[in-house]
Amino acid sequence: MLVRRKMIRERALELLERFAVKQAPVPVDDLARRLGAKVVKQDAPDELSGFVLREPTKGVVIIGVNAKHPPNRQRFTVGHELGHFLLHEGERLHIDKQWTGYQVKLRSEQSSAGTNVDEMEANLFAAELLMPVPFLNTDLAKLTPSKLSAEEDIARLAKKYRVSEQALTLRLTSLGYIQQ
Ligand SMILES: [Zn+2]
Structure with missing residues (x-):
């Protein structure tokens, strides 16, 4: 099964439109x-990021989030779990362990292709929701192209979107804004 990129972007944008979210930061908890x-936010072992x-x-x-993780990461976790909630019906309890930022660190019991695709889809949904393309287009248009790779711009944008600089860099790279 392939990651449903187009549908995931549309679902995220629909959600933003439905609740009249027009700029960053996206109020993901809300x-x-x-x-x-x-x-629900509670302290948990570091390897547990969240569950739905x-x-x-x-x-x-119920979306559970590890309250010990940095706030930006918690926001990404809420987006990720929301992705499972909206995209992956039929699973009563989904627990996300050993997940750091954007990367899914695979555990042996998560090695089935279906599970990997689910994790990639949930991560993509979180990225599309927290760093929507139209918002980025608007904000990036305000920057001069030569400055786009500058660290301070990334830092400033990450602060505005309330995402980690790592997540934003990956997002901008995958969208083709930053050359690898
Ligand atoms: Zn997950």
């Missing part, structure tokens, strides 16, 4: 709540 999920729990019969959805 969006999750408005979609009916309860966002669905209780369809009770109409309850």
Whole structure:
């Protein structure tokens, strides 16, 4: 199964439009709540980033986030879990362990292709939601092209979007704004 890039971008943009989010930072916790999920932040071992729990019969959805992780990473985790919630129906409890930033560190029990695709899709959804292309286009247009690779611009934009500089750099690279 391939990562559904086009659909994921559309879902993220639809969500932003539906809740009239027009600029960074995207209020990801608020969006999750408005979609009916309860966002719970608690201290957990470092290797646990978050989970999404669905209780369809009770109409309850809980997104758990490791409160010990840096705030920007917690935001990415909420986006990631929201991705599982919206894109991967049918799984009652999904736990994300051993996940750092953008990368999924595979564990033996997560080696099935389906799971890898799910993780890539959830990461992509988080990126599309927290760093939407139209928002980036607007902000990047304000920069002079020669300055785009400058570290201070990345730092300033990352601060505005409330994402890690690493996540933003990866996003801008994958969108072709930064040459590798
Ligand atoms: Zn995941």
